[in-house]
Amino acid sequence: MGDGTTSEQTEEEKQGLRVLSLQNSYRSGNDDILNDFYIPCLRNANQYDRAAGYFDSKSLVLAAQGISKLVLNDGKMRLIVSPRLKPEDIEVLEQASEPETDLDENEVIENALHRGLSTEQFEDYLKRDRFKCLAWMLEEEMLEIRIAYMTDADDLNPFSHYHEKLGVFSDDHGNQVAFFGSINETELAWTDNFESFDVYTNWWPGLDMRTSEKRESFNKLWNNEESRVTVKELPDAVESGLKEHSPETVDGRPDLELFNKEDTGESEEEEIPLWEHQEQSIDEWIANDYHGIFALATGTGKTRAAIAAANLDADNRVTLVVVPTTTLLNQWKEDIEELIEDSEILVCSGETDWRQEMLGLVNPYRTESTDVIHDRPKQFILTTIHTAVGDAFRSFLRGVPPNRLQIVADEVHRYGADTFSQLFEIDAGRRIGLSATPERRFDDAGNRKIMNYFDDIIFRFETAEAIENNYLSSYDYYPIICDLNEEEYERYKSYSQRIGQVTSELNSNNPSKSVQKLREKQERLSRDRAKILKKAENKPHRFGRFLETYHPTPAIIFCEDNQQVDQIKDQLNRKKGEDSYAVFVSDMDDDKKASAFHQFNNGMVDYLLAINCLDEGVDVPDCPTAIIIASSSNERQFIQRRGRVLRKSEDKSKASVYDMITLPGLIAEQGNNMAREFVKKELHRSRVLMDSADNQEKIRQMLREQLEPYGLGHLALI
DSSP states (O other), X not given: OTTOOOTTOOTTTTSGGGGSOOOSEEETTTSOHIIIIIHHHHHHOSEEEEEESOBOTHHHHHTHHHHHHHHHTTOEEEEXXXXXXXXXXXXXXXXXXXXXXOOGGGHHHHHHHHHHOOHHHHHHHHHHOHHHHHHHHHHTTSEEEEEEEETTXXXXXXXXXXXXXXXXXXXXXXXXXEEEESOOBSHHHHHTSOOEEEEEETTSTTTHHHHHHHHHHHHHHHTTOOSSEEEEEHHHHHHTTTGGGSTTEETTEEOHHHHHHSOOOOOOOOOOOOOHHHHHHHHHHHHTTTEEEEEEOTTSOHHHHHHHHHHOOSSOOEEEEEESSHHHHHHHHHHHHHHSTTOEEEEESTTSOOHHHHHHHHHHHHHSOHHHHHTSOOEEEEEEHHHHTSHHHHHHHTTSOGGGEEEEEETGGGGGSGGGGGGGGSOOSEEEEEOSSXXXXXXXXXXXXXXXXXXXXXXXEOHHHHHXXXXXXXXXXXXXXEEOOHHHHHHHHHHHHHHHHHHHHHHSSSOSSXXXXXXXXXXXXXXXXXXXXXXXXXXXXXXXXXXXXXXXXXXXXXXXXXXXXXXXXXXXXXXXXXXXXXEEETTSOHHHHHHHHHHHHTTSOSEEEEESTTSSSOOOTTOOEEEESSOOSOHHHHHHHHHTTOBOBTTBSOEEEEEEEEEOOTTSOTTOHHHHXXXXXXXHHHHHHHTTOXXXXXXXXXXXXXXXXXXXXXXXXX
C-alpha cells in the first residue's frame, strides 16, 4: 500500500495517519503487528473506534506509547466489547458507572496534567496502575465503553456472545484507517496469539468504500441498530448484571472449562506488589518529573518502592543504585533479583573487579539506538558511595545521556557530606533518594545539596502512621535507668562548663580565635562529654540485672565500641552462656559478619551485639527486640535502631524497645540547672521513642516517679 500519497494531496492531508506506510494485511508470523501497525496508528490518530469480542485493560498498558499520545492529543477511544471481562476491569467499570463516583484517588494524575503531563509520564502512569488510568480516562470522557450482548443469548445459548472484531482510526484531517480480522483488544492478541487482519485506508483508490463500510458498521453497533446485538451504555450494562456475564462465572459460579477454552486475553503480568503508600510515593515521583526523595519510615518498603519505580520505563535506562555499606549491596542485589527476574546486575565496590564489565554494560547506552536499548534486560549497577564518588567510576558514566540513566541513592542523608558531594555531578534524568530521616542534623549546606539534586522530599510516611495502618508492628517502650558514678558526673559537669565557655566565645562580637576553630573545639568537647553517658561504668552491670528479667528474644544489642561489646559479652557469658550471642561489628571481615548474621537470623543465637553497622538498612524482620545500651542524641540513629525491630513478621506479634537512660545520680543537687539540662537531653530520646509506643502513658508515669528524687519529675510529662 506504501504511504499512499499523490501529487494532488495537500500538505495538510499528508499529516496524521497518512504519513504511515501501511500494508494491505498483517499476519503475526510475518509482521510485528503491535509496533508496525497498532502503536503507530494510535500515535497519529485523534479517535480510535474499536469493536472486539474481548477486552482487557492490559491492552492499554501494552499500547501505552500510542494510548498516551492519543490522550495528550485530546483524542478519544470508543470501545464496544463483550461483557466477558476480567473481574478487575469489571470493578473499575462498575465504579465509573456510578453518577457520583469519587475519583479523588486520581488527583495525582489530574495535578500532573495541569502541570503539563508528558507522553512518558502517562505511559508510566499506565504501567503503575492501569485500573486507575482506566477509571480516570472514563471519568474524563477520553474513553467510552459500551457493552454488546447477543439479544437471544439467554434463550438459545447462554454462552453465545458478540464476537466481531473491527477497528477504525481517524485523525483531524479526515484520514481513516480501518482493520478487520481475528484480533481482539487484549494483551495476548497483540503479542502472543497468531492473528491476521486486513487494512483499508480512505485515501487509497478503491479502498475508501471499504473503510466507509467499517465505519458505518461500527456506528450502527454504537447506536444499537443491529437486530441480533444489543449494545448498552455502561451504566445500563452494569445494571443488567455485568458480573454474571463474566467468563469466570455462570450463574455466579466459576466456569473454568469455558474460561480455559476462550481467548480472554489472560496472560501472566510481571507486576511488583506494592502497598498504597509505596504506590503514592511513585505517583508523586512521576508527577514531579521523576525527581524526589521518599521519606518512608524504616520497615515500610523504601527498597521495594524504588525498585518498582526504576522498573517503570517507557524506554530503557541503566539504573545506578548507591548504598553506604557493602552489607547493603548484597541485600539490594537479592531484592532486585527477586522482584525483576530477568534483570542483569553488576556489583561495583572495592572488593570486586568491575571495570571491564562496567565498560561493556554502559557502552550501548552511549552509542546504540533506542530500539537496541529497549530490547535489553533491565540493567542495574550497584555500588557503595565510596566507589561512586571516585573519578574512575564516574568516568565510565560520562557520555551516557541523562535520559538513559537513573539513580537511586539509599540512605540519602549520608551523601550531603563534603566527601561525597561528587555524587551530585552524575547527570541522571531520573533520581530517587531514600531515607527514613532525610534531613541532616546541623548541616544546612549538606541539606541544600541533597534537596537541590533530588528536588525535595516528595512523599512522607511516618512510623506512627505506618503502625496505625498495620504496615509496621506495634511496640512497647521500656527505659532502663542507669546512674553515673560520682567521678563521671564531675567530669560531665567539667565538660559542660568548658562547652559553655566556647559557646559564649562564639556568641561574642570579637572571638579570640577563628570561628571555625571554636566550632571544632565545641564539637570535640560535646563528643567527649557524650561518651561519658554512652560508656557509663554502671551500664554493663545494669545490663546484667536486666538479663535476669523476662524479655523477648531474639534481640539486637546496640553498643558504643569494642570495649563495651566485651563488657556486655562478659555479662552474657555469666547469665546466658557463651553460645547465646554473636557479634556483628564493622571492623570484622565480611565472612565473620555474614556468619554472625546468619546465626542470628536463623535462631542459632538469642542476641546479636552490634556497633553502628546495623543502624541502617539491614533487614531482620523476625527480630522483636532492640536493646539500646549506648545511643547518641542524634534522632536519626535511635529512630533507625527502633526501625530494625518494627518490621512485620508472621513470627512476631509485637516488638519491644529497651533503652538505657543515663541519669546524673543522686549526688546531683536538687534544682541544679546543669542536672536539669542533663536530664532533658536524655529524655528527648525517650519522648521520641515512646511517642508511638502502646504503653506510653504507663512509661511516662514510671519516669516521673524515677525523676522525683531530682525534683525533675515534671520533665517526664513535657
